Amino acid sequence: MAATEQTIKQVNTLGSSDYKYGFSTEVDEIRPPKGLNEEIIKFISAQKDEPEWMLEWRLNAFKVFNKLPKPQWAKLNIPEIDYQDCYYYSIPKSLKDKPKSLDEIDPEILKTYEKLGIPLKEQKMLSGIAVDAVFDSVSVATTYKKQLSDLGIVFCSISEAVKTHPELVKKYLGSVIPVSDHSFAALNSAVFTDGSFIYIPEGVRCPVELSTYFRINAMNTGQFERTLIIADKDSYVSYLEGCTAPMRDENQLHAANVELVALDNAEIKYSTVQNWYPGDKEGKGGIYNFVTKRGACRGKNSKISWTQVETGSAITWKYPSCILQGDNSKGEFYSVAITNNMQQADTGTKMIHIGKNTSSKIISKGISAGKANNTYRGLVNILSKAKNARNFTQCDSLLIGNQCGAHTVPYIESSNSDSMVEHEATTSKINEDQLFYCQQRGLNSEDAVGLIVNGFCKEVLQNLPMEFAVEAQKLVAISLEGSVG
Amino acid sequence: MLEIKNLHVSIEEKKIIKGLDLSINKGEVHALMGPNGSGKSTLSYVLSGKDKYEINDGTIDYNGKNLLELDVDERANEGLFLAFQYPMEIPGVQTSFFLKTAINSKRKYLGQSEMDALEFAKLMKSKAEELNISTEMLKRDLNVNYSGGEKKKQEILQMSMLSPKMAILDETDSGLDIDALRIVSEGVNKLRNSDNSFLVITHYQRLLNYIKPDFVHIIADGKIVKSGDYSLALELEEKGYEEMSQTA
Ligand SMILES: Nc1ncnc2c1ncn2[C@@H]1O[C@H](COP(=O)(O)OP(=O)(O)OP(=O)(O)O)[C@@H](O)[C@H]1O
Numbered sequence A: 001m002a003a004t005e006q007t008i009k010q011v012n013t014l015g016s017s018d019y020k021y022g023f024s025t026e027v028d029e030i031r032p033p034k035g036l037n038e039e040i041i042k043f044i045s046a047q048k049d050e051p052e053w054m055l056e057w058r059l060n061a062f063k064v065f066n067k068l069p070k071p072q073w074a075k076l077n078i079p080e081i082d083y084q085d086c087y088y089y090s091i092p093k094s095l096k097d098k099p100k101s102l103d104e105i106d107p108e109i110l111k112t113y114e115k116l117g118i119p120l121k122e123q124k125m126l127s128g129i130a131v132d133a134v135f136d137s138v139s140v141a142t143t144y145k146k147q148l149s150d151l152g153i154v155f156c157s158i159s160e161a162v163k164t165h166p167e168l169v170k171k172y173l174g175s176v177i178p179v180s181d182h183s184f185a186a187l188n189s190a191v192f193t194d195g196s197f198i199y200i201p202e203g204v205r206c207p208v209e210l211s212t213y214f215r216i217n218a219m220n221t222g223q224f225e226r227t228l229i230i231a232d233k234d235s236y237v238s239y240l241e242g243c244t245a246p247m248r249d250e251n252q253l254h255a256a257n258v259e260l261v262a263l264d265n266a267e268i269k270y271s272t273v274q275n276w277y278p279g280d281k282e283g284k285g286g287i288y289n290f291v292t293k294r295g296a297c298r299g300k301n302s303k304i305s306w307t308q309v310e311t312g313s314a315i316t317w318k319y320p321s322c323i324l325q326g327d328n329s330k331g332e333f334y335s336v337a338i339t340n341n342m343q344q345a346d347t348g349t350k351m352i353h354i355g356k357n358t359s360s361k362i363i364s365k366g367i368s369a370g371k372a373n374n375t376y377r378g379l380v381n382i383l384s385k386a387k388n389a390r391n392f393t394q395c396d397s398l399l400i401g402n403q404c405g406a407h408t409v410p411y412i413e414s415s416n417s418d419s420m421v422e423h424e425a426t427t428s429k430i431n432e433d434q435l436f437y438c439q440q441r442g443l444n445s446e447d448a449v450g451l452i453v454n455g456f457c458k459e460v461l462q463n464l465p466m467e468f469a470v471e472a473q474k475l476v477a478i479s480l481e482g483s484v485g
Numbered sequence B: 001m002l003e004i005k006n007l008h009v010s011i012e013e014k015k016i017i018k019g020l021d022l023s024i025n026k027g028e029v030h031a032l033m034g035p036n037g038s039g040k041s042t043l044s045y046v047l048s049g050k051d052k053y054e055i056n057d058g059t060i061d062y063n064g065k066n067l068l069e070l071d072v073d074e075r076a077n078e079g080l081f082l083a084f085q086y087p088m089e090i091p092g093v094q095t096s097f098f099l100k101t102a103i104n105s106k107r108k109y110l111g112q113s114e115m116d117a118l119e120f121a122k123l124m125k126s127k128a129e130e131l132n133i134s135t136e137m138l139k140r141d142l143n144v145n146y147s148g149g150e151k152k153k154q155e156i157l158q159m160s161m162l163s164p165k166m167a168i169l170d171e172t173d174s175g176l177d178i179d180a181l182r183i184v185s186e187g188v189n190k191l192r193n194s195d196n197s198f199l200v201i202t203h204y205q206r207l208l209n210y211i212k213p214d215f216v217h218i219i220a221d222g223k224i225v226k227s228g229d230y231s232l233a234l235e236l237e238e239k240g241y242e243e244m245s246q247t248a
């Protein structure tokens, strides 16, 4: 049997039961009734003890949301979402009054993170990585807080930052992704629950990786992540987010807004390993991952680099983008998107060149298996003032089996004659002779596929922080187990 | 070790191997020579289990097992090794990582634990030195931008690290320079023992000066038309295939 065939067969025999993070945690929840309305927004705001201005901001966003149509541009088959049939807030009762120390946290929740490989207890904390753990709608705990605050670095949940650093939140929240950008952005602005807030002061190089681990646990509950990262002049930060959710038959919504701001000479490296539950092989259940991520290179010589490994979710819709305002600023986008079985992904980036000598680089690797569809959609827009702007784009697609699809949709707009845009794209099927060669050396068909696909993705994976690169390689192989990868 | 009886193989309806018998015992080295297109590589692929070949008739016994029932990786892990005529490039996969993965696949199959990183590094270093392969080379992606001869040496490195029971060398000598030919042959000879066997496919008697075969077979049009000892290779060199196949 051909290796591909065999892998596909294996994929088919594997149910969703192979999703290793599919367990759920029994906790008592505080959860207002289903439905999206002003009452629920007021409830969320009150639960979080928010100041009046924050509530006003949310209510205004809700008004905007009601006026906006659903985005239409993606090549996705998105079932109508009934916003009224969804819970917007769910937190474990034990976390209602934010625990002062880990001893006050429900041991079940601590156990959950330990099972996910993210121990929060001091003795077991991951070295070199500070973690903010978000459970449904609330941040559970943030590690390494003291060490970071000694450097003037603020790393906390966004809910906390609203109260402790209102001037920064007011100044930057919604400044990169305007509330009116599109309907998911507006929805998130109205009902966002938790996420991380990071401020790196001038001249500081953050000595550890900062990371957030998002976990969806409650049923029928949307998770509305809001993250804001500000790198002040001459600073540097590397941030990583990870995501998992239990296996459930119904679809759940994760609609995130992530905003990054880099001032003069600052650099932000943002990495994502997204492994939300993808649904079973018939396409039942799974997370709808509708994410708006945008970074503004406001200062001169600033740099924002997005690296993403997208293996999970039933539907992924995300375009981490860079607005290159500062002269000489740089934007990068490195992406691996794997779709298997019935998964759909429409992902890519936007690079908006505004300042002089701005440059951007896009490396996208799409892998499809099973009956999945994978689209790269990217925009490179060079405005008239962006003298001497540069872009390089490389999009490679790999197909495993005969029933999947790969699509590349590049948009290039240039209003500037001395700019340079290069675009390369390839689509290929996984090479049977390579698979045979690997198997002749003793690798089983799954390992052979994993090895070849990891090689295909190397340029992207090597951009991940060291600590996560190995995990990501395993994840690439595992997610193909269920489809070809 | 290996017992092929009355083997008939076709690909896409085309008959390639037409009644081939070959028996290789433990500790023996067999050379297989024959004109282009006579079915030598086809035989090596069938033995290693490549897809798309149709076995129309015949049996292959490998150490008491029906070889044709085993998957490609099972055959490999049971000690069957093919040094490819045209080795594959695997972009993005470091050569040393590939070697480690291959070794650990076999160990896993045999129920052994993974090889310790230090032990592996030592083994790789010593084997690579024997074959005059630089450490720089091992850091590059497997076979990517390797020269023809470098690829062949890489095959022999993999072979010596996996120490197979039954190794098939498909024209490993083609593309090697004179020094490399000697080094590679020494590598093969070092591996030879009373427990393993080799099937050496070649067009040139010169290789057989280095790797002395116990038997030489001539294949033509999918059948073995003549078998003998080392002197057959010398005779062949003199007379050429045409005459030899006719006298058969
Ligand atoms: N996929 C295929 N479809 C049709 N014919 C094939 C296919 N693969 C091999 N053949 C044919 O089978 C025959 C035997 O090929 P094979 O590669 O085994 O020859 P060989 O003895 O190894 O030759 P060489 O000395 O040139 O390496 C050739 O005629 C070849 O064209």
Ligand SMILES: [Mg+2]
Pocket (backbone or CB within 6 Å): B040, B041, B042, B085, B170, B171
């Ligand atoms: Mg051949």
